[in-house]
Amino acid sequence: MDDIILSLQEITKVYDNGVFANRKVSIDFKKGEIHSVVGENGAGKSTIMKIAFGMEKQSEGQIVYKGKPVQFENSMEAIKLGIGMVHQHFMLIPSFTVAQSIVLGNEPVKNKFFVDYNQATKKATELAKKYNFEIDVKAKIETLSVGAKQKVEILKTLYQDAEVIILDEPTAVLTPQETDALFIELKKFRELGHTVIFISHKLNEVKQISDRITIMKNGESCGTYNACDISIEKMTELIVGRELSTSFEDIKKKLDNTKAVLAVENLEIKTTKKHTLNNINFTVKSGEILGIAGVQGNGQSELIQAIAGMRSFTSGSIHLNDVDISTIPIKQRRQKGLAYIPEDRMQDGIAANASISDNIISTYYDSPEISGKVFMKNKSIRTIADNLISKFSVKTTSAKTKIGSLSGGNIQKVVVAREYQTDPQLLIAEQPTRGIDIGSANFIHNQLIDLRNEGRAILLVSADLTEVMDLSDKLIVMYDGEIVAYFESTNDVTDKDLGLYMLGVKKQSEEEIRRAYRV
Structure with a gap:
């Protein structure tokens, strides 16, 4: 089809340890559309996007870009062909200006050897104006708001002449006003013929911004739908296999004698x-x-x-x-x-190379329940770990599994379970x-x-x-x-x-x- 700019055909990704991240996933992305990819952690959506951007290589299947089969050795090859990706965690140098950040890696030069900063500022200004981005290109990154930093990341991608832009959780830290502004900009990209691939857990936003939506589960595609034809409730059911209650007012108890x-x-x-x-x-x-x-x-x-x-x-x-x-x-x-679920679970919440059971007891390891006079009470530790793994539905084969090998959602469940256990x-x-x-x-x-x-x-x-x-x-x-x-x-x-x-x-x-x- 002439309107298909990027086609992922029967993509399978198997890691060296035998784990399947994707199984025969096929998705077509049209020119000039906003196409969302949604699914649970571990559903395979991030892997499939990394393959499209050249960060991962598929085990089987084919990528077709503008009607021609391509095999990316790295992300730079994808960028040169016109595919860009804006990651959830910004990759910006705080001391750089906006203009320097936008042209980084492809700076205009003068006298063959020196960066032409005046030209960089001019190009960055023209680019921001073209896409209606209100931003001071001479400002330093460290002075910008989160929303402004995201604009810089997007402009970096557009500066590389990206026709396909992959956005990974772009609204995770934005206010409603910043999200609305971003959506206006994304619609502008669509009008100018760009294809936007939008990865998000926020289904209300996915429904609002998308032309089409692909839903993934267990490494496979559950199908692609026109946004106008599928409800948020149906998306939720396809993603998690059941309906979810999103209102908590009915289950909140009114308590007396609070202090x-x-x-x-x-x-x-x-x-x-x-x-x-x-x-x-x-x-x-x-x-x-x-x-x-x-x-x-x-x-x-x-x-x-x-x-x-x-x-x-x-x-x-x-x-x-x-x-x-x-x-x-x-x-x-x-x-x-006091108990604490930290913002950064990997840095402050767990010891990645330790087992699930060791992490579950890490904040109360010296309590009499699990610590004897000389040795740890392994039977008690195992009972506690197994009970919490069951109660919190942690997907693992054993409490002895290294916690760092789990998905982000399962790691977070272990952290919450540990803090819950401390009463x-x-x-x-x-x-x-x-x-x-x-x-x-x-x-x-x-x-x-x-x-x-x-x-x-x-x-x-x-x-x-x-x-x-x-x-x-x-x-x-x-x-x-x-x-x-x-x-x-x-x-x-x-x-x-x-x-x-x-x-x-x-x-x-x-x-x-x-x-x-x-x-």
Whole structure:
């Protein structure tokens, strides 16, 4: 067909250990369309896109680009032919300007040897103007917002004359306003004849932006559908094999006699240049989920690190069940009832080369239940690990399996299971479902609700507004190291309004914000 620009035909990928990532996957991408690829973690969508971009080689099957069979040895060959990919984690040098970043690897030169920075700035400006990207090409990357950095990544791809643009989870850390702006730009690409391949777990966005949608499960294609012909409910059913409940209001219990479990008062982190955190005050009660919304880089990570004991702060106090934990070590904080699901599960959440069972007991390995006077109680450890693997539906053949070999969703389940097992008074859940599929995310959400209903206090930090709005009882918004809004109910604010607070466009009065500590 003349309108097919990229065709993946009967693609199979088998790794050296015998694991099938893809089995005879066939997908056609049309010129001038937005085509989404969705599926659970481990469904094979990332692998199939890496094959299309030359990062992986297929074991069987054929790639046809513009009617001709191609075999990419690496991603540079794909780029030269007109296929570009914008990865979920930005690949930008903070000290570079926008213009330098856009032309990197293909810089204009003068006198044969020297980079022509004036020409680079001119080309970057023209490119941004062509695609209606409002961005200062002379600004340094380190000064940009997350949304602006994503624009730079896309412009880098367009500068290489990409006709097919693969976007991996492009809205993961964007506000609703930034997402809307991105979608306007993607539609512009489509009008200019570009093909956009959109990878996302956010099915409402997939439904909104796509012309066609391919659904993958267990390394195979479940078919390609016109977006207008398939509902979000049907997509969910095809992806996970069952319908999922996305409303938690009906299962949230109303608890009496709640008390403040966590109290953060006048917390500040001050550096030589500015306040990283400035006058932070809030409480989290038992049987309550307090959500923290905000664009990444506005102090949320520093706040959580301070509460968890991973960094010091300039002034203020942190109380857990009326006990000042401001200066005590991490282990003692855990002994007093604090549990923590970290943002980066691979760096802070697990020991990748250790077994699942070792990771499951890693934060309470010296408890009498599993630690004897001389030796560890292996039978008890095995029982605990097997029970949690079963309860949390971790896909593995054995508790002895190295945790690093699991999918992202299953690793996250192990981390959540470990923190759940410690019977916490306060659970900090930082980006608890980032980068995992909707089935695993739904399961973890239900575990958080269960803990809340048991009277635990939960502090939820998430860049996913749907997650933070659906789960939270109360909500604060952070911008530039400060709390700029507090809502006693998520019913009191829309996601669009929330985005304005997250971008610093709106801010509540000091009296309204102080209620976050007093209530």
